[in-house]
């Protein structure tokens with residue numbers, strides 16, 4: 001983990017105290033969004049980056065330990081935003097809920113993820129969480145998947161068999177797809193949502209993998225601090241800098257041509273990027 005992320009974790013203590021009450025609250029009604037929409041917009045396998053990243057469990061442990069003092073105040077039925085909408089966990093069994101809470105606790109080490117999660121809680125849309133075995137575009141089992149709801153919101157699903165070992169990169173990616181969908185009006189022209197989501201995941205966690213195929217050099221630039229400062233992998237200044245945006249687009253183009261050449265992913269992996277990464281920009285500016 002880069003030094004700047006170590007700093008970030010230390011600095012996150014006070015923010016965490018503020019944030020925990022927001023992700024602890026209640027709810028019981030449930031609209032199972034995926035039932036409204038039967039196509040899977042995104043399906044992502046995490047096994048492709050298992051080899052290089054820090055094991056997720058050790059990260060969760062850090063979070064769980066440091067959150068002991070507040071865990072007794074947690075109410076395990078979901079999260080509710082100030083407008084009454086929420087992230088719903090009613091579909092989860094008791095055991096799955098424990099795993100989910102542990103995932104979210106662990107992910108609170110990452111400032112950008114916390115911002116993202118709060119944006120979803122505060123959204124006017126409802127997002128449901130489920131742990132079900134599902135298939136992706138190529139009929140293979142996927143570790144994580146976001147399915148947009150017919151009226152906004154959607155379902156974030158994780159493979160129950162992998163839930164305890166999910167990569168923070170994969171967790172970031174699926175929640176970010178939910179945020180992208182919630183902000184789709186910010187994309188006036190064609191856009192590669194996969195490239196933005198993977199860029200977000202690297203920036204949020206400081207993790208990279210040579211197995212993020214087709215974006216190795218971009219990913220190396222990010223984690224090496226080319227666009228960062230002492231707390232952020234991509235600083236709030238960089239993310240709106242024309243040079244960054246130009247390099248973002250050319251890297252997205254390389255990613256698409258890699259996917260085309262090697263026949264990787266569904267059509268979402270091959271979209272052009274004709275506008276700026278607005279969801280990434282929003283989260284970075286809200287975080288730093």
Ligand SMILES: [Zn+2]
Pocket residue numbers: 042043044173177194197
């Ligand atoms: Zn994805």
